[in-house]
Amino acid sequence: MSLSRFNPFKKKTNINVVSLRGVIGDMGRFSRGLTIENTVPILEKAFSYKKPKLVVIQINSPGGSPVQSELIYNKIRVLAKKNKVRVLTVAEDVAASGGYMLMCSGDELLANKSSIVGSIGVISASFGFKDLIEKIGVQRRVFTAGENKSFLDPFQEVKEKDVEKLIKVQKSIFENFKALVEKNRKGKIDPNQVCNGEFWTGDQALELGLIDSNETLTSYLNKNFGKKYTLRPIESKKSFLKGLFSSKGSAYDGVTGLLETLYEEAFWSRYGR
Numbered sequence: 001m002s003l004s005r006f007n008p009f010k011k012k013t014n015i016n017v018v019s020l021r022g023v024i025g026d027m028g029r030f031s032r033g034l035t036i037e038n039t040v041p042i043l044e045k046a047f048s049y050k051k052p053k054l055v056v057i058q059i060n061s062p063g064g065s066p067v068q069s070e071l072i073y074n075k076i077r078v079l080a081k082k083n084k085v086r087v088l089t090v091a092e093d094v095a096a097s098g099g100y101m102l103m104c105s106g107d108e109l110l111a112n113k114s115s116i117v118g119s120i121g122v123i124s125a126s127f128g129f130k131d132l133i134e135k136i137g138v139q140r141r142v143f144t145a146g147e148n149k150s151f152l153d154p155f156q157e158v159k160e161k162d163v164e165k166l167i168k169v170q171k172s173i174f175e176n177f178k179a180l181v182e183k184n185r186k187g188k189i190d191p192n193q194v195c196n197g198e199f200w201t202g203d204q205a206l207e208l209g210l211i212d213s214n215e216t217l218t219s220y221l222n223k224n225f226g227k228k229y230t231l232r233p234i235e236s237k238k239s240f241l242k243g244l245f246s247s248k249g250s251a252y253d254g255v256t257g258l259l260e261t262l263y264e265e266a267f268w269s270r271y272g273r
Helices: 036-048 066-083 098-103 130-135 160-184 202-208 217-225 240-244 251-269
Strands: 013-021 054-061 086-096 108-111 116-118 199-201 229-233
Touching (some): 036 054, 036 066, 066 086, 066 098, 066 160, 086 098, 086 217, 098 116, 199 202
Parallel strands (some): 013 229, 054 086, 086 116
Antiparallel strands (some): 116 199
């Protein structure tokens, strides 16, 4: 028997797994969103611990802040290049908008056939309270230095010039998002077909070139590494002191927490949650 073919002492391939779940951005005191600040420690550990051959990033996010999305995306690519480690991104229930931007940090992209993928676009939403405060007899006084400081004030009539300015900002952010997707999926997508804000199921996303496979993570790993690999979940440390000295729950905290929850649910609800 050739010892080169059979080596019982051969080390298994190390593969680290990170989960990025939730709305992207600072969600407030009570809802923990994904930010560059709270993802850097876990990402750095994932790319260095036990010298992995592959880092798997599981994503379940409806998007959120375009800035935080791109910062996290860039951090993943920098760590991958620095450590010479390949990245596999895997969509769970939803990888949409900023969540899909995070998917693009992978060298290969996987999604379940029923996952929601895409939504490459930019959205802004708000409420108008002008009629409400008039009905309840409230007078609002605003004093500014700078004619545009009350931009899109929800307590005033919508100004056409404010809307025009917002659209320009949205277009700039969208073009940046579109360029990032085109760079990652070069030669695999038709930008005019997929960069329009629409989202698709995982099997449709595969046909459109937004992902590379609908196979399961286990199937992918067995195909590429046999069964000679060790899968290590990398988790962030929970602060004991933070939980010990957290707010006791005032009425204000209750209202704030409710509003933050509603805001977060607004992101998820577009994708059937």
